[in-house]
Amino acid sequence: MGCVKSKEEMDPTLKYRPDNSNATPLNAHLGHYGPDPTLMGHSPAMKSHNNSYNSNAASLTPFGGASSVMTPFGGASTSFTSVAVSSPFPNVIAGGVTFFVALYDYEARTSDDLSFKKGDRFQIINNTEGDWWEARSINTGHKGYIPSNYVAPADSIQAEEWYFGKMGRKDAERWLLGPGNQRGTFLARESETTKGAYSLSIRDWDDVKGDNVKHYKIRKLDNGGYYITTRAQFETLQKLVKHYTEHADGLCYRLTTVCPTVKPQTQGLAKDAWEIPRESLRLEVKLGQGCFGEVWMGTWNGTTKVAIKTLKPGTMSPEAFLQEAQIMKKLRHDKLVPLYAVVSEEPIYIVTEFMGKGSLLDFLKEGDGKYLKLPQLVDMASQIADGMAFIERMNYIHRDLRAANILVADNLVCKIADFGLARLIEDNEYTARQGAKFPIKWTAPEAALYGRFTIKSDVWSFGILLTELVTKGRVPYPGMVNREVLEQVERGYRMPCPQGCPESLHEMMRVCWKKDPDERPTFEYIQSFLEDYFTATEPQYQPGDNL
Numbered sequence: 001m002g003c004v005k006s007k008e009e010m011d012p013t014l015k016y017r018p019d020n021s022n023a024t025p026l027n028a029h030l031g032h033y034g035p036d037p038t039l040m041g042h043s044p045a046m047k048s049h050n051n052s053y054n055s056n057a058a059s060l061t062p063f064g065g066a067s068s069v070m071t072p073f074g075g076a077s078t079s080f081t082s083v084a085v086s087s088p089f090p091n092v093i094a095g096g097v098t099f100f101v102a103l104y105d106y107e108a109r110t111s112d113d114l115s116f117k118k119g120d121r122f123q124i125i126n127n128t129e130g131d132w133w134e135a136r137s138i139n140t141g142h143k144g145y146i147p148s149n150y151v152a153p154a155d156s157i158q159a160e161e162w163y164f165g166k167m168g169r170k171d172a173e174r175w176l177l178g179p180g181n182q183r184g185t186f187l188a189r190e191s192e193t194t195k196g197a198y199s200l201s202i203r204d205w206d207d208v209k210g211d212n213v214k215h216y217k218i219r220k221l222d223n224g225g226y227y228i229t230t231r232a233q234f235e236t237l238q239k240l241v242k243h244y245t246e247h248a249d250g251l252c253y254r255l256t257t258v259c260p261t262v263k264p265q266t267q268g269l270a271k272d273a274w275e276i277p278r279e280s281l282r283l284e285v286k287l288g289q290g291c292f293g294e295v296w297m298g299t300w301n302g303t304t305k306v307a308i309k310t311l312k313p314g315t316m317s318p319e320a321f322l323q324e325a326q327i328m329k330k331l332r333h334d335k336l337v338p339l340y341a342v343v344s345e346e347p348i349y350i351v352t353e354f355m356g357k358g359s360l361l362d363f364l365k366e367g368d369g370k371y372l373k374l375p376q377l378v379d380m381a382s383q384i385a386d387g388m389a390f391i392e393r394m395n396y397i398h399r400d401l402r403a404a405n406i407l408v409a410d411n412l413v414c415k416i417a418d419f420g421l422a423r424l425i426e427d428n429e430y431t432a433r434q435g436a437k438f439p440i441k442w443t444a445p446e447a448a449l450y451g452r453f454t455i456k457s458d459v460w461s462f463g464i465l466l467t468e469l470v471t472k473g474r475v476p477y478p479g480m481v482n483r484e485v486l487e488q489v490e491r492g493y494r495m496p497c498p499q500g501c502p503e504s505l506h507e508m509m510r511v512c513w514k515k516d517p518d519e520r521p522t523f524e525y526i527q528s529f530l531e532d533y534f535t536a537t538e539p540q541y542q543p544g545d546n547l
Contacts (some may be wrong), residue, residue: 098124098153098154099121099122099123099138099153099154100121100122100123100124100135100151100152100153100154101119101120101121101122101151101152101153101154101159102116102117102118102119102120102121102122102146102150102151103118103150103151103152103159104118104150104263104264105117105118105263106146106147106150107303108144108303109269109270109300109301109303109304110270110271110273110301112144112145112270112271113144113145113146113270113271114135114137114142114143114144114145114146116137116139116146120137120138120139121137121138121139121154122135122136122137122138122146122151123135123136123138125143127148129271130148130267131147131148131149131266131267131268131271132145132146132147132148132267132268132270132271133145133146133148133151135151145270145271147266147267148267149264149266149267150263150264150266157237157238160188160237160238160241161258161261162186162187162188162241162258162259163187163188163189163237164187164188164189164259164261165189165190166189166190167187167189167190168192169192169199169201169215170379170382170531172187172189172199172201172213172215173201173213174379174411174412174413175187175259175260175261175411176201176202176203176213176259177203177211177212177213178260178410178411180260181203181257181259181260182203182256182257183203183204183205183253183256184202184203184253184254184255184256184257185202185203185256185257185258185259186200186201186202186203186255186256186257186258186259187200187201187258187259188200188201188218188237188241189201191217191218194217194219196220197217197218197219197220198217198218198226198237199215199216199217199218200215200216200217200218200228200241200244200251201213201214201215201216202214202215202216202251202252202253202255203259204252204253214251214252216228216251218237218240221233226240227240228240228250228251229250232249232250241255262410265338265353267332267338268329268340268341269300269301269304269306269340269341269351270301273300273340273341274329274341274342275322275341275342275343275344276300276341276342276343276351277343278343278345278349280300280301281298281299281300281306281308281343281349281351282298282299282302283296283298283308283310284296284297284298284299285297285298287307287358292311292312292315293309293310293311293312293315293347294309294310295307295308295309295310296308296309296310297354297356300340300341300351305354306340306351306352306353306354307351307352307353307354307355308349308350308351309349309350309352310347310348310349311346311347311348311349311350312347313346313347314346315348316348318344318345318346318348321342321344321348322342322344325339325342325344325350327396328419331390331391331394331396331419333386333387333390334415335383335384335386335387335390335414335415335416336387336390336391336415336416336419337352337353337355337407337415337416337417338352338353339351339352340352340353352417355407355408355409355415357407357408357409357410358407358408359403359404359405359406359407359408360380360403360404360406360407360408360414360468360469361402361403361404361406361468361473362473363408364403364468364469364472364473365472365473367408369408369472369473370472372412372472373543373547374470374500374501374502374541374543374547375534375541376412377469377470377547378505378530378533378534379412379530380408380412380414380469381465381466381469381530382527382530382531382533383413383414384406384414384416384462384465385462385523385526385527385530386527387414387415387416388401388416388458388462388523388526388527389522389523389524389526389527391416391419391455391458391523392455392522392523392524393524395455396419396455397453397454397455397457397458398416398418398419398458398461399419399447399453399457399458400418400439400442400461401416401442401458401461401462401465402439402442402461402464402465402468403465403468403469403473405417405418406465438482440482440485440486441464441475441476441477441482441485442461442464442465442476443457443460443461444456444457444459444460444461444517445486445489445490445515446517447460448486449486449490452517454517455523456517456518456520457517458523459512459517459520459521459522459523459526460512460513460517460520462512462523462526463508463509463510463511463512463513464476466505466508466509466512467495467498467509470498470500470501470505470547471498471499474498476495477495492515494509494510494513495509499546500544500545500546500547501547502538502541504533504537504538505533505538508521508526508529508530512526
């Protein structure tokens with residue numbers, strides 16, 4: 001969320017550790033069997049190439065950053081995340097005596113928190129209060145609150161390092177094809193298509209595809225066993241994984257190393273840390289500045305690195321902001337930047353996850369994004385559409401969707417920032433909708449002219465964002481000032497196909513720019529189109545000089 005001025009107006013230039021209890025599988029089979037051919041991903045080679053386009057537009061970069069929101073069990077999730085807060089382990093009875101084990105280290109942030117190390121065991125005292133559970137450490141005897149997504153029931157599948165929980169096929173490929181991973185790196189996850197089944201995803205290599213990922217469906221037997229092929233059946237998922245770490249036994253490659261992961265973000269800073277005192281925040285490094293405020297890297301409570309957006313007094317009503325923030329904090333999805341806490345008195349502070357790689361706009365213009373090819377760019381667009389499809393399902397509206405308000409994390413993970421804030425801005429240069437601070441070039445004509453903001457006007461903005469991706473951050477409508485853009489778009493003008501962009505992708509942009517909002521696609525459709533783009537639409541794609 002920030003102001004936008006056209007370039008005419010300003011010119012700022014693990015190694016796998018096998019379970020010793022696992023036994024020899026039943027009916028081990030040495031034949032070869034392949035993965036589902038529709039579920040194989042690969043990573044085209046990337047070339048270094050400096051793009052000739054350069055943006056001279058200035059905008060407030062919302063936050064900057066590098067971290068991935070993960071599932072409670074270590075995997076990035078593309079699944080629908082409910083607004084309602086509930087226990088990630090619904091089968092565990094509140095107040096029961098089931099023991100839990102820590103999946104990661106955690107350092108206490110407040111006096112009520114409990115520090116622990118990976119592998120520590122807990123008795124849960126109270127798990128009815130959402131994201132922070134009261135627990136007693138079996139190791140130390142101490143009591144305190146722990147983040148519920150840092151633990152799993154002891155001896156469960158969720159406690160295994162290789163189990164990544166709710167993770168989509170594309171996210172699995174993104175993690176497995178990350179730098180440093182070798183052939184045989186693997187993870188297990190819930191199946192996207194078959195309820196109660198799992199998928200085994202393995203990094204592979206061959207002469208034709210180079211580095212790629214193969215996915216095998218793990219099915220469940222009526223008696224509770226598991227198999228990839230019926231000729232090799234196992235009592236537990238753990239025994240299946242152990243077997244394939246010892247023998248390829250028909251898989252593309254033997255399982256060698258668990259896919260590396262990172263600590264998940266906690267849900268909130270601590271229990272009951274929502275409206276926080278300004279004194280609990282320390283502003284350390286200024287990351288950006290715009291029309292409505294500044295963005296800082298900072299620390300909360302002397303313990304936790306965060307991003308802090310400071311708003312100039314008068315930017316928006318504190319009461320209206322606090323009301324909107326209550327909604328925003330409940331919008332949880334792995335492709336949305338989580339809102340942690342607020343300082344609700346002016347100057348308003350907005351505290352979020354810190355992400356060190358910056359905005360998508362800067363990443364494309366000045367970072368490693370300059371060298372990305374079309375498959376990586378389309379994958380990033382698919383992630384953004386995934387996050388927007390969640391906003392669509394929640395009947396919410398972003399109102400300011402553009403590359404400056406998307407953040408990039410490790411492994412090219414994208415997250416949407418500043419959703420919903422644009423509605424609250426009270427600056428006359430912004431509320432006029434045609435003033436210098438309003439992002440005219442990204443805004444649908446019915447929203448710019450008549451204030452009719454809907455999820456369909458967000459779809460229009462997404463089409464503009466697609467042009468930013470394929471042009472590596474070029475300002476939309478190059479050479480045109482805001483007033484000219486409004487006039488030309490109303491007359492039917494649409495941006496031509498960018499250089500090197502496939503016509504099929506440009507056609508998606510044009511559908512997003514339909515004059516009638518009802519004729520524009522849903523984000524659910526856009527996400528599906530982009531996710532399968534290189535199998536269903538452009539299977540013959542070959543890398544070019546730029547894309």
